[in-house]
Amino acid sequence: MSVFSHTDFDHHELVAFKDDPASGLKAIISVHNSSLGPATGGCRMFPYASDEAALSDVLRLSRGMTYKSALAGLALGGGKSVIIGNPHQDKTRKLMLAMGDFIESQGGKYISAEDSGTGVSDMATMSERTNFITGLMDNDSEHGGDPSPITAYGVYCGICSAVAYKGGDLQGLRVALQGIGNVGYYLARHLIRSGATVYASDINRRNIDRAVNELGVTELALGNVLSADVDVLAPCAMGGAINTATIDSIKASIVAGAANNQLATSEMGDALLARGILYAPDYVINAGGIIDVYYQSVGNHDVDVVNEHVNRIGDTLSKIFKRSKADSTSTSIIADVMAEEIFKQPAPNFKNSETVAA
Ligand code: NAD
DSSP states (O other): OOSTTOTTOOOOSEEEEEEETTTTEEEEEEEEEOSSSSEEEEEEEEOOSSHHHHHHHHHHHHHHHHHHHHHTTOSOEEEEEEEESOTTTTOOHHHHHHHHHHHHTTTTSEEEEEOTTOOHHHHHHHTTTOSOBOOOOOSSSSSSSOOHHHHHHHHHHHHHHHHHHTTOOSTTOEEEEEOOSHHHHHHHHHHHHTTOEEEEEOSOHHHHHHHHHHHOOEEOOGGGSTTOSOSEEEEOSSSOOBSTTTGGGOOOSEEOOSOSSOBSSTHHHHHHHHTTOEEOOHHHHTTHHHHHHHHHHTTOOOHHHHHHHHHTHHHHHHHHHHHHHHHTOOHHHHHHHHHHHHHSSOOTTOOTTHHHHO
């Protein structure tokens, strides 16, 4: 298995491997870039088909965290870790303690948090062995622990920004959500409270029923959501919703949702631009969770301060939209360029949000 010549290797600062037979832990920690601050990102547990697939995932995800935190205006670098294993079968206390030891052995170069396959209780176990864990707070339903409510608030702010950029407002706006799970539910609630009409599809009957019964969401058939006659399409399920098979049927003039990796390929960003569809880059609009984690990690978790920072996702998107128009370049490419302008040349004494807000 090659590392330096791996297609996803991007001059990562650190890639560490752990094989601990005593606990069964097989894990990788990856630090992409720490020029803005300690590399921070979730610990994912997944039954990867191969070591190669795990390495690819951790390299890609840690790089993504560098871009996300930079554009979120956070003094954090990009890092991620993966545990190779099935979270439903292989998770033991011994394994989580061993992961805590592995994180501790990096001396603070990598700070971990929950991710898919791990939760707050796993982080609590790891924190018995290391101080380099954040996102442990579980103090109320909107902040700490489950990042979905604050992520949803950020996506809501991003949708408001995109709609305002197009000259509209939320009253009477029609929004279609593909996936109404954790983030989708809270997003729909914000939108409906602001006067929007929300449509949604979900492969999970329980989730769609909850949204219909509790929020008054209108159900759409699974095959109709991406082509729905709405103003905003919000992908909130899995990645790759915007692809060669779906792009031509999109009727919404805005694509703005929580899902990671919404564009199946980078060409989809150009295709959306060519069709006059305004795309809110996924890692910019879904940064609410890492913003919340940042304030927990620096021990300054004031809910108003966090909300105010998350609110600025809208300002960042507005800058991206304007520059995309001025340069006739897709918003996804502009976002990458703007992130690189921040983390490749960090201002002296970089403090959260100063660079993006400037
Ligand atoms: P979730 O699993 O709670 O919700 C996803 C929902 O999508 C589920 O209800 C699932 O049944 C549904 N779904 C899956 N495939 C579907 C399909 N083809 N059509 C319709 N529905 C489908 O996940 P979540 O936490 O709400 O996250 C949603 C997305 O946002 C994910 O892509 C996630 O990576 C991303 N994201 C989440 C957070 C967070 O704070 N939770 C942060 C950043 C990004």
